[in-house]
Amino acid sequence: MGRRIRAHREHYQAAALLAPFLVFYGTFLLYPFCKGIWMSLHDWPLLGKPGTEPVFVGIRNYADLVTDTVFWTSLLHTAEFTFMAVPLITATGLALALGLREARGSSAAMRAIFFSSGVFSVTVVTLIWLTVLHPVRGLLGQAFSAMGWSSIDVLADRRFAMPALVLTTLWWSIGLPMALFLAGLQHIHPALYEAAALDHASRWTMFRRITWPGLRRTTWLVIFIEAVMHFQVFGQALLMTRGGPANSTRVLVQYVYESSFRDWRVGYASAAAMVLFTVLITVSLLQFRILRQEDEG
Amino acid sequence: MATINLSHIFKRYGKTEVLHDISLAVHESELMVFVGPSGCGKSTLLRTIAGFEAPTAGDVSIDGRMVNDIPPNERGIAMVFQNYALYPHMTAGDNIGFALRNLGVRESAVRERVAAIAEMLQIQALLGRRPHEMSGGQRQRVAIGRALVRDPKVFLFDEPLSNLDAALRVQMRVELARLHQRLKASMVYVTHDQTEAMTLADRMTILNAGRIEQIGPPVEVYQHPKNLFVAGFLGAPPMNLLPGVVVAAGGQEAQVRLNNRVTLRIHADVNTLLAGTSVTIGIRPEHLQLRPPSGDMAGLVNVVESLGNRTLLYVTLQGAGGSTNGIASDVIVEMAGQQADMWLDRQVIPRSGDIVHLSALPQMLHLFDGAGQAIDAPKLHIGQTGPR
Numbered sequence: 001m002g003r004r005i006r007a008h009r010e011h012y013q014a015a016a017l018l019a020p021f022l023v024f025y026g027t028f029l030l031y032p033f034c035k036g037i038w039m040s041l042h043d044w045p046l047l048g049k050p051g052t053e054p055v056f057v058g059i060r061n062y063a064d065l066v067t068d069t070v071f072w073t074s075l076l077h078t079a080e081f082t083f084m085a086v087p088l089i090t091a092t093g094l095a096l097a098l099g100l101r102e103a104r105g106s107s108a109a110m111r112a113i114f115f116s117s118g119v120f121s122v123t124v125v126t127l128i129w130l131t132v133l134h135p136v137r138g139l140l141g142q143a144f145s146a147m148g149w150s151s152i153d154v155l156a157d158r159r160f161a162m163p164a165l166v167l168t169t170l171w172w173s174i175g176l177p178m179a180l181f182l183a184g185l186q187h188i189h190p191a192l193y194e195a196a197a198l199d200h201a202s203r204w205t206m207f208r209r210i211t212w213p214g215l216r217r218t219t220w221l222v223i224f225i226e227a228v229m230h231f232q233v234f235g236q237a238l239l240m241t242r243g244g245p246a247n248s249t250r251v252l253v254q255y256v257y258e259s260s261f262r263d264w265r266v267g268y269a270s271a272a273a274m275v276l277f278t279v280l281i282t283v284s285l286l287q288f289r290i291l292r293q294e295d296e297g
Numbered sequence: 298m299a300t301i302n303l304s305h306i307f308k309r310y311g312k313t314e315v316l317h318d319i320s321l322a323v324h325e326s327e328l329m330v331f332v333g334p335s336g337c338g339k340s341t342l343l344r345t346i347a348g349f350e351a352p353t354a355g356d357v358s359i360d361g362r363m364v365n366d367i368p369p370n371e372r373g374i375a376m377v378f379q380n381y382a383l384y385p386h387m388t389a390g391d392n393i394g395f396a397l398r399n400l401g402v403r404e405s406a407v408r409e410r411v412a413a414i415a416e417m418l419q420i421q422a423l424l425g426r427r428p429h430e431m432s433g434g435q436r437q438r439v440a441i442g443r444a445l446v447r448d449p450k451v452f453l454f455d456e457p458l459s460n461l462d463a464a465l466r467v468q469m470r471v472e473l474a475r476l477h478q479r480l481k482a483s484m485v486y487v488t489h490d491q492t493e494a495m496t497l498a499d500r501m502t503i504l505n506a507g508r509i510e511q512i513g514p515p516v517e518v519y520q521h522p523k524n525l526f527v528a529g530f531l532g533a534p535p536m537n538l539l540p541g542v543v544v545a546a547g548g549q550e551a552q553v554r555l556n557n558r559v560t561l562r563i564h565a566d567v568n569t570l571l572a573g574t575s576v577t578i579g580i581r582p583e584h585l586q587l588r589p590p591s592g593d594m595a596g597l598v599n600v601v602e603s604l605g606n607r608t609l610l611y612v613t614l615q616g617a618g619g620s621t622n623g624i625a626s627d628v629i630v631e632m633a634g635q636q637a638d639m640w641l642d643r644q645v646i647p648r649s650g651d652i653v654h655l656s657a658l659p660q661m662l663h664l665f666d667g668a669g670q671a672i673d674a675p676k677l678h679i680g681q682t683g684p685r
Contacts, residue, residue, distance in 0.1 A: 191382035194349055199396035199443070200370045209395075213386035 033277075036270045044267035046260065054267065061271035071272060073247055074255040077162070081233050081251060084166045086226045092170060093177025093222060094215070098207075100178070101185055111182070115175035122172070122235030129168040130155075130240060155241050158248045165236045165249055172236075173229070177222045184218030185211070217294045224287035228280055252276050299360035299373065299450035299483050300325050301346060306355035308341055308507075315341050317507045319355070323451075324499075328477050328484045332494035333504035334530070339487045342504070343453055346485060348372055360450060375444035376453040380460060381436045383428040389439045390415070390424035396447050414442045434465045441476070454486040458493060470496060491531055495519065503527050525669035528579045534609060536663070537585070537628040539578045546570045553578060559614050561594070563664070569672065576672070579663030582609065582631035585655050587647070594655045596628065598647045608632045610647060612655070630655060 040061055042054040065071050096114055100107045117125070132139045135153040144151040154160040188211060196206045234253035237243055243250030252272065260269035301323040308316035315338045323329040331339040344350040346357055348369035357364050364372050383392050390411050397407045415421045418438045428436055437457060444452055457473075458466045474497055477484055488494055494501050495515045503510040503518065503526075510530075511523045522528035528536045541555040551570045554560045561578065570576065596612035610630040630653075632646075647653050664672040 189380060189382060191378045191380060192384060194347075194369070195376070195378060195382040195443075196384070196395075197349075197369050198347075198374070198376055199447075200399040201395070202399070205399060209387070210384060 036273060039267050040270035040274050042267045044265075044270070046264040046266050057267070061268045062274075064268065065271055065275065070247065070250070071255060074243075074250045074252050075275070077248070077250055078231055078233065078252040081162060081166060081169075081249075082227055082230045084163065085169050085230045085233075086223060088166060089170050089174060089177055089226050089230075090219065090222050092174055094181050094219070096174065096178045097181030097185055098211070101182070111178070114178055117172055118175035120172065123239065125168060125172045126236055126239040129164070129171070133164055156245050158245055161241050161245060161249050165233070165240060168236050168240065169230065169233065173226075177226060180218055180222050180225075181215065184215045188214040217291065220287070220290050220294060224283060224290075227283050231276070231279060231283070300358075301329075301451060301483065301485065302356075302358040302361075303342075303346070304356045304358070306342070306345060306352045306357070308338070308345065308350065309353045315507050316345070316352070319507075319509055321502055321509065321512055323483055323485055326481045326483060327499045328486060328497055330486045330488060330494040330498035330501040331504060332488055332491060332498075332501055332530075333510075335489060336506075337504040338507040339489075339504050340455055343455055343485060343487045346451075347374055347376055347453055373450035374453055375447055375449035375451075376455065377437075377440050377444050377457045379456040381428070381440040381457075383436055383439055383443070385428050388425050388427055389420065389431065389435075389442075392428070392439055393424075393442045393446050395443070410446060411442075414445050417445070418442050433461050434469060437461065437469055441473075445480075450483065452480075452482055452484040454484065456488055457486075458488070459490070466493075473497060491533065495531070503530060505530075521671070522579075522663065523671050525577060525579075525665050528663055528665070528671075532581060534582050534629045534631065537580045537582060538665075539580070539614075539628070541576060541578065543570050543572050543574050543576055546572050555614070559594075563662075575667035577665040577669070579665060580628065580657045581661065582629040584658040584661040585628060585630040586658065587630070587632065588654045588656045594657075596653055596655060598649055598651045598653055599627070601647065601649055603646075608646060610653065612653060615652070628655075 039054070041056060041058060043057050043061075044054040045052060100111050100114075103111070120128075131137070133154045135141045135151040140154065141151045152160070154164045192210050192214075193206055196210055201209065232253055233251050234257065237249050237251045237254050238257070241249045243254055253276070256269045256272045256276065259265050259272060263269075303319055303321050306316050306319040307314065319338075319342060321329075331342055333339050341350055345352050346359075348364065348367065352365070359372055359374070383389075384395065387395065393414055394407045394411045397410060398404075402410075411424070412421075415424055418441060420435065420438045420442060423431060423435055423439065426435075428439070431439065440457070454473075458469050461469060470493055473486075477497075486493075486497060498515050500512060500514050501518060502512045505526050511518055511527045513521075518527060519531050522531065522536075525538065529538060539555050539561075541553040541561070543551050544554045544560065545552040549564055551563045552560055553563055553576055555578075563578070594614055596614045598610050598612055600611040602609040602611075608631075610632065612628050612630055614628060666672050
């Protein structure tokens with residue numbers, strides 16, 4: 001009897017501890033998400049005359065997306081951005097972690113510096129890089145003119161605009177992957193390197209046979225976290241290029257934002273957002289699967 | 298086979314000195330054990346021989362060649378690490394063959410050598426397994442295989458058995474001893490376990506706080522500890538150490554008053570002892586014997602521990618009048634073999650609360666001066682005069 005009462009009490013305690021999170025999760029994630037699905041099935045004006053009701057349109061919003069070239073272009077640009085940013089950020093994060101592995105003197109300071117850029121808001125970051133990339137007053141412009149070259153407006157050039165956004169993002173977000181790799185490196189026992197040194201392994205062999213296999217799980221984790229994060233790129237594109245030049249940096253979230261708040265087509269924007277959600281959930285499921293395989297392997 | 302010479306080795310990390318003036322030699326084919334409590338510097342010393350730590354001062358020579366500036370892989374050594382340090386993403390076979398492949402040895406020769414090592418260590422069935430698929434003892438064998446494969450001149454073992462359970466530790470200890478006999482290689486073995494040290498060592502080096510306390514064959518060190526540290530460190534249960542002050546000395550006899558005011562008579566060639574000097578009397582538990590009431594010392598039994606083959610008595614020494622002035626001088630008495638049998642036969646194994654009379658085996662006593670150094674006093678013999 002006593003045991004049952006205790007079990008009941010533990011249930012209540014667990015529920016009480018979980019409740020704040022569940023309320024928060026339900027109110028700010030689950031409800032808006034379900035509402036989003038619902039809205040995507042309607043012609044849902046952002047503002048309307050009193051009495052204007054959303055009209056149920058079934059999957060018409062989704063059908064319209066299929067034929068919308070701007071939607072496809074923005075999806076493509078988002079993929080392009082992600083495929084450029086994720087490998088670059090992952091590789092740079094790994095390189096920095098390897099370089100700053102020893103938490104001594106300058107390394108510790110460098111770690112802090114590389115990590116600190118992540119605390120800035122996107123507004124600050126883009127402002128810094130707009131200044132750096134300014135063709136006349138910026139660091140880049142000054143450097144070009146010092147060399148006697150004619151300056152280029154990187155952000156107004158179709159070839160360079162997207163790489164410039166990627167570079168900005170790299171500078172902004174390198175802290176997390178570096179920290180994850182540093183944590184991963186801590187799990188590799190130093191004695192392995194000593195054993196390998198006795199076994200005549202070169203530095204490259206040590207990296208290939210000890211460090212890299214030891215970091216595989218971390219690498220997958222970084223790739224997936226970065227992919228999910230950067231598929232949602234928005235602020236950099238909006239604030240630095242406004243999607244230009246000639247739509248060449250218009251990304252999916254920006255498209256959702258503009259459909260909703262510029263064109264007032266909230267239902268249509270919700271449908272686009274659902275596409276984004278589908279991509280992200282697919283990546284996440286893939287992450288679970290691969291990481292589980294890694295754990296079992 | 299090789300010799301190792303350490304000459305005036307110092308090691309400092311900032312202001313902390315972890316090795317202080319270490320000089321010793323490991324002879325050819327010798328198994329030298331570094332033993333001492335945690336933090337005594339034994340692993341640092343081993344890593345200095347391996348080349349993973351550079352000495353702050355002093356020279357390391359292997360086989361007559363100074364190796365201070367020579368990287369670990371060129372010192373002709375192999376090492377078995379405490380956590381085995383097997384490469385987790387390689388099979389046992391690849392772990393063992395790793396060094397040979399790095400040296401560019403022909404693949405067929407690598408396989409041959411790995412197979413030979415596996416046969417020797419009885420691990421043929423494990424070659425295809427990865428470390429996480431093996432038990433602690435199996436990993437240990439693979440780690441030894443990896444050390445053997447390169448035919449090193451010197452083997453270094455860094456607490457290789459400390460991660461194994463008690464039964465496996467005993468088994469692996471015997472296997473290591475066999476391996477040493479078979480290979481006749483020079484080995485340096487680090488442990489904090491005195492049983493491992495006593496059973497494996499040809500000679501042992503006892504370290505404490507970065508200094509050498511004593512070097513010698515296990516039995517010699519056990520029987521003739523040079524100082525209080527060694528006396529207290531070796532032996533389980535530890536040696537009974539009874540601090541006191543010489544109150545009277547002369548000729549062949551001195552009287553030592555223990556801290557609890559029990560006074561013991563020491564018969565020995567103790568001309569060097571002067572009244573007023575501090576000394577410590579050391580008696581190993583197995584050298585104390587129960588005697589009929591005429592025994593040299595008397596004491597109150599506090600706890601009796603029966604361990605099957607032997608019985609330990611925890612006894613508080615008392616003066617003739619039973620007074621200890623509130624300060625206890627506890628001794629442990631180990632009754633084993635015949636002695637225990639004798640008392641068992643008579644069914645008079647003492648119980649807690651009993652008064653027992655003890656005598657110490659003559660010539661098995663130890664005497665240490667105020668600085669903790671052993672006083673060489675032949676024919677040491679002890680008796681009790683009572684409290685003062």
